[in-house]
Structures are given as C-alpha cells and as structure tokens.
Amino acid sequence: MARVDIAYIARELGVSVSTVHRALHNTGRISEATRQRVLETAQRLGYRPNLVARALRSQNTRTLGVVVTGISSSFYARMLDGIESAAREAGYSVLLASSHDDAGREQEQIEVLLEKQAEALLVAPASPRQSAEYYRSLVAEGFRLVFLGRHVAGVPTLSVETDNVTGGYLVGQHLCALGRRRLAVLTTVPAKRGYSYVQERITGFQNALQEVGRGRAPVLGEDIHDFPLSLPEFAHLVVQSYLKQGGEVDALFAINDDLAFGAIGALLDMGVRVPEQVAVVGFNDEWMSPYFRPALTTVRSEPQRIGREAVRLVVQSIERGEPVPSQRILVEPALVIRQSCGARVNTTTDL
Numbered sequence: 001m002a003r004v005d006i007a008y009i010a011r012e013l014g015v016s017v018s019t020v021h022r023a024l025h026n027t028g029r030i031s032e033a034t035r036q037r038v039l040e041t042a043q044r045l046g047y048r049p050n051l052v053a054r055a056l057r058s059q060n061t062r063t064l065g066v067v068v069t070g071i072s073s074s075f076y077a078r079m080l081d082g083i084e085s086a087a088r089e090a091g092y093s094v095l096l097a098s099s100h101d102d103a104g105r106e107q108e109q110i111e112v113l114l115e116k117q118a119e120a121l122l123v124a125p126a127s128p129r130q131s132a133e134y135y136r137s138l139v140a141e142g143f144r145l146v147f148l149g150r151h152v153a154g155v156p157t158l159s160v161e162t163d164n165v166t167g168g169y170l171v172g173q174h175l176c177a178l179g180r181r182r183l184a185v186l187t188t189v190p191a192k193r194g195y196s197y198v199q200e201r202i203t204g205f206q207n208a209l210q211e212v213g214r215g216r217a218p219v220l221g222e223d224i225h226d227f228p229l230s231l232p233e234f235a236h237l238v239v240q241s242y243l244k245q246g247g248e249v250d251a252l253f254a255i256n257d258d259l260a261f262g263a264i265g266a267l268l269d270m271g272v273r274v275p276e277q278v279a280v281v282g283f284n285d286e287w288m289s290p291y292f293r294p295a296l297t298t299v300r301s302e303p304q305r306i307g308r309e310a311v312r313l314v315v316q317s318i319e320r321g322e323p324v325p326s327q328r329i330l331v332e333p334a335l336v337i338r339q340s341c342g343a344r345v346n347t348t349t350d351l
Contacts, residue, residue: 122148127194
C-alpha cells in the first residue's frame with residue numbers, strides 16, 4: 001500500500017500540497033470547509049504525522065532543506081559542495097531533493113522537507129511563474145526560504161545569484177572588441193525561459209552591443225515553443241536551422257555552456273570553422289569547458305560561492321531568530337577567455 005503522506009492526501013482531494021499542509025497544521029488562509037475536508041480525508045486514509053518532527057517542533061533541528069532542479073550538471077554539483085561544506089562548518093546537516101524542473105514535484109519535495117522539520121529551505125525554483133503564489137505562502141507562514149541561482153519576482157525573500165546582467169555584458173563587450181559584427185544570442189529550451197537568469201544574461205549582452213552602436217542582436221530559438229530534449233540537441237537544431245535559412249552570424253553567445261557545446265557541433269557539421277568564421281561563448285564554466293575542442297570561452301558563475309553565501313546568511317538568520325532578509329545578493333562573474341572566441345588567450349578577466 002502506498003505511504004499516506006500530505007502529497008497523497010493532496011492527490012486524493014485534487015488540491016495543492018500547500019493546502020493540505022495548512023489544513024493539517026492550522027496555518028495560513030484556508031476556508032473552514034476545505035480544512036474539514038482535508039482533516040476527514042486524512043483520518044479516513046490513516047494519515048499519521050511525523051512523530052519525530054512533532055517532538056522536535058519546539059527545538060532546533062540544525063537541518064537545512066535543499067531543492068535543486070537536478071544534480072547532473074557541474075553547476076549544481078559545485079553549488080551543493082559549497083552548501084554542504086558551509087553547513088558542516090556551521091554544525092548543520094543537509095537534506096537534498098531534486099525537482100527535475102517540475103513545479104508539482106518541487107512542492108511535494110518542499111513539503112516533505114517541512115515534515116522533517118528543516119529549519120530553512122534553499123531552493124533553485126523549478127517554475128517561478130507557476131509557483132510564485134506557493135512561495136509567497138511559505139514566506140507568509142514564516143518559513144525561511146532562500147532562492148539559489150535565480151529570483152522570483154514578487155516573493156519577498158532572499159536570493160543568492162550570479163550577477164547575470166554583468167556576465168552577459170562582459171560577453172558582448174569582449175566579442176565587440178574582437179571586431180565581430182554579426183552577433184546573435186542563443187536562448188534556452190522553452191521550459192527554462194521563465195527563469196530570471198535567462199533574460200538577464202540576454203539583457204546584459206544587448207546592453208553591451210547597444211553601447212557601441214551595434215543595435216540589438218537576434219535571439220535564436222525563441223520561436224520554438226515545445227522542445228523536450230536536451231540543451232545540446234536544442235542548440236544543434238536551432239543553429240543548424242538558422243544557417244540553412246540563410247542566417248548570418250560571426251559570433252554567438254549561448255546563455256549556458258551546454259547550449260554552446262550543441263551550437264559548436266552544429267556549426268562544425270555545417271562546415272563552419274570555430275572560431276575562425278564564428279566565435280562562440282557560453283556561460284557557467286562547466287567542468288568539461290576547458291577540455292572541449294575548441295576550448296570554450298565562457299563566464300565563470302561561482303556556484304560554490306553562491307551555495308556558501310546562501311548557507312551563511314540563512315544560518316545567521318536562524319541563530320539570531322530573525323527572518324531571512326528580503327534582498328538579492330549578486331555574486332560577481334568573471335570572463336574566462338579560451339580558444340572558441342578566437343582570442344587564443346588562456347586567462348581570466350575578473351571584475
């Protein structure tokens with residue numbers, strides 16, 4: 001028999017997990033009729049709340065709950081390394097969950113972490129627009145919530161992110177300085193375009209071009225509204241289609257490294273030399289970026305530092321008995337110049 005938890009009750013009633021949580025814990029805004037429905041269903045299904053969690057309700061568990069969209073990329077692996085090491089140094093343990101970019105799954109994972117009495121939630125939001133109201137409800141109920149790597153507009157809480165506008169600006173400035181004139185931006189798959197970092201990187205890049213009178217660069221891939229496959233596959237399709245349709249480009253900014261890998265593959269398959277004919281720059285500095293051929297010029301986004309800073313701030317709020325501050329902490333990026341841009345220099349330019 002399936003374990004009866006709050007996610008199970010939510011599916012049974014056709015309501016959100018946050019509604020069930022509020023009903024069972026008598027918190028938040030919820031109608032009395034809905035509360036009774038939840039309580040009656042919980043009793044009928046034999047739901048038993050976590051007794052250990054109840055026993056610890058008035059104590060500090062020194063546990064942080066972390067939800068990221070996945071753990072396969074080096075970006076999140078390095079962020080988690082920063083989180084775990086900073087938490088260990090502060091005497092806290094970490095409970096980890098992955099949403100796989102699914103808002104419903106993310107909410108279920110968050111509710112499980114709350115049942116386990118995590119004292120704070122560190123979340124890389126899976127679907128900011130879809131889940132904004134849910135995040136606001138968590139903050140309103142007094143839960144400490146910190147966003148990792150991106151923020152959600154209208155949610156009054158802490159976020160720790162790369163300064164993506166500056167990162168995009170560095171790329172545009174560098175490519176213009178190299179004399180590239182037909183520049184383009186490669187956006188990401190539709191499911192990820194609602195993330196704040198996507199538009200911020202594009203904005204920074206366009207700002208750099210406009211500053212030197214180049215005008216706005218075309219954004220490749222934004223006309224594709226459904227694409228379930230991987231980032232490199234998406235990039236390969238978009239770039240190849242653009243070239244086949246007569247599109248001209250001599251510099252391409254892919255808003256992350258996985259897209260850059262796919263873009264380079266498409267260019268080479270079409271007989272275009274990289275970087276001689278087209279310069280390519282990515283973002284994030286994934287582990288394989290220095291070893292790709294040509295070695296990828298990219299923006300280093302400091303995910304380990306993001307993780308450590310998020311833990312430092314949330315532990316500080318716990319120890320002081322205060323809510324986390326409502327602010328954005330922006331971590332400075334650095335441009336890492338390798339072979340794919342044509343500069344043929346191996347150095348790091350810090351802000």
